Amino acid sequence: MKKQNQQYDIVRPQPESLLQSARSFGYSVETALADLIDNSITAGAKEIKITFGIDRYSSYIKIEDNGKGMNEKELLNAMKMGSFNPLDNRNNNDLGRFGLGLKTASFSQCKRLTVKTRNKSKNEFIRCWDLDIVKEKKDWILLRNCADKNSEQLLGKFPDIGSGTIVLWEKLDRLVESEELKSDKEHFYRKFVNVRKHLGLVFHRFIEEKKIRIFIFDEELQAINPFYISNEYPSVELAEEQLSIKQQNICIQPFILPHESKLSNVERNNLEITKGWIEHQGIYLYRNKRLIADGTWLDLGFKKKENQRLCRIRIDIPNTLDSEWQIDVKKASAKIPDVIRKRIKTICIISIEKAVKVYTHRGAYLRRTELKKEIVYLWKARQKKGKRFYEINKEHPIYNLIADNLEEEAYIFYDYMKLVGESLPISFIVSDFSDHSIVMKDFFEDSKKELKLIYENTLSALINAGFSEKEATEKVNSIECFQQLK
Ligand SMILES: Nc1ncnc2c1ncn2[C@@H]1O[C@H](COP(=O)(O)OP(=O)(O)OP(=O)(O)O)[C@@H](O)[C@H]1O
Ligand SMILES: [Mg+2]
Incomplete structure (x- = not known):
């Protein structure tokens, strides 16, 4: 009962409404999986394996890693909405920020999230959120075990040695919506089609530096480096520039890709990545070497144009500048801080100009830079x-x-x-x-x-x-x- 002179009310969120809203952050299956891989990398995993099954009654996606795992208290905290305060200092190779990703990414795709983890003391713990149970019980009911035998079977066992974490998504209502197995599979594969390329691109620097290996079943994902397309015709690296905010470095490296007429069919296809050449022009923003934006002019006001498509600019930022760059929960968007906006815009203008010349003159421009005299065009x-x-x-x-x-x-x-x-x-x-x-x-x-x-x-x-x-x-x-x- 409310006390007469109390100056405030305590308003607790309704579990079901809050978790339902957490489903609508706008993830796709590939961005949701990338968020989970962030967690595995931060936990020191060297290998991450994704498997899935589409079955009329028990479709699932499973992500297993061999990272350091969690103890029971850490697992409980991991399952909480808001595990950490975004303002807390993070280790400088931590890919997380908001204490939300595991939940928001998972619930964007499924209604049941089970996590099983084993730490270095070989203790194993399980926790499970099932949105149907939260809805029914109208409370934050987090199961201490698998929801049923099928889940238990799907989770599987850890290998005999080492630590790790298994994340299991079931009740994939956002991935398989229909009642019919055949069209379920079709929907699933259609939505899954960009997963390989997206993960190969987002984590290409980790894969290239042999820090992680990602598998989908037994197929190992290859790095997709958006700047090095052809061995024979390397991209031109324009001058690198270092800027700094609060003594934290931001490194900008523009690339002009080789003209497409120089590339083989395979190389030309590689350039397309997932969205096509024109869409993939622009800034590639990396936070702690993890790709956040894969070709965007951010809020600089440039349009994506056909003749600028050879221009790709790499920007590296540390996680200590998250609030300045306004990094979002999905790690998919950012804003350029005002103090360096003008300089970045200038670098982009110069790079775009060079890229347009290479595009227009089919690559001849770069060889001509040493010529001082006028060139006459037809x-x-x-x-x-x-x-x-x-x-x-x-x-x-x-x-x-x-x-x-x-x-x-x-x-x-x-x-x-x-x-x-x-x-x-x-x-x-x-x-x-x-x-x-x-x-x-x-x-x-x-x-x-x-x-x-x-x-x-x-x-x-x-x-x-x-x-x-x-x-x-x-x-x-x-x-x-x-x-x-x-
Ligand atoms: N695979 C994993 N291995 C070990 N610990 C994990 C794993 N996944 C999650 N955790 C723990 O759970 C916590 C919460 O994860 P979650 O993704 O929700 O938030 P975050 O990574 O801290 O921040 P963000 O919302 O930016 O992703 C992590 O900080 C980490 O401590
Ligand atoms: Mg995370």
Whole structure:
């Protein structure tokens, strides 16, 4: 009974409502699994195994690790909503922050979460949340054992030696919704399709540094490094930059990927990762080497554009700056702190500019950086009344050669050139470029000899037209198309 003069009320959350809301953080199956792997890595696991089964009555996903496990008190705390205060200092390789991930990630996919753990003293403990029981009993009922025999069987046993933790998800109502086994399986596999790539990408630095091995059944996941696509044509690393907030380092490393025309089909596919090239451009934010954002311009205000797609910028931040970066529970989004925003924006602008040049000139740009003289292009991009169009460059040496030799009234040549410019099939080109199943032929890809011949013809035509050998050579060397011959 409320005391007359009491100045406050105690308002406890309703267990069922709170746990139901915790289901709606917006995880996908791959981001939820990544959150559990974070916990395994923080617990020092070297191997993590994911298995699953889709069955009409007992579908499950299981994540087993060989980390340090927990004692009973730690397990109880782990199962609590809000195991830790987000403001607490964390070990500098801890991938957690909020004390929520295990629960929010699990309940986003399932209604029953069972955790079995064994610590170095070989003591084993089990706890289980079943949302149906919480709903029925209207209280925070955490079972001290498996909910039933089937769970117990699915949990399985630890190997004879070592410590570890097993997390079991059952009642996968978000992954298998229907009543029919065949379509259950279809739904499940459709939702599971990005899991391998997502985990290979998010944890690629741990896999590459041989800190962890992740298996799905017996298949070991391979690292997906978004910056190194091709051995033969490495990405260009622009200057690395270190910034600092509160004496904590932030490291920024822009990469320009090789032009796609240089890549093999397999390499080109690797570039696509899960969302496709255009989507994967931008900033890759790593917190303690774990990928948080896989290609985003964050809140910098840039749009994702086709011609910027070779630009990928790696930013490394420590977990001590979580509140400055406004890291979220899912570890999937962040905001750039105001104090370094301007500098990061400048680095992005410079990197984007370089990436656009490589994209537009099919990689020739980087080889040309050492050339100081002007380069003459065949096409000119122009703007009139706010509209962009392309036309043949009338200052091009070859255009002038022809024009100078024309009869007075050879209007048809100019008309023809006008038509060529006006009818450039831009929409076809753009659509072909964005269709990744279409491989575009590279410039004189299979007949460099022919290009060389054109170069020589142009040179002698210029000499014949009265230019000295030196002048003629300078002119042909300035033509963009011939830069490939160098
Ligand atoms: N696989 C595991 N092995 C050992 N301990 C674990 C494991 N999973 C969870 N824990 C313990 O449970 C705690 C709670 O995990 P949970 O994911 O809910 O929160 P967190 O990792 O602390 O923070 P965040 O919400 O940012 O993920 C962890 O801090 C850890 O102590
Ligand atoms: Mg966690």
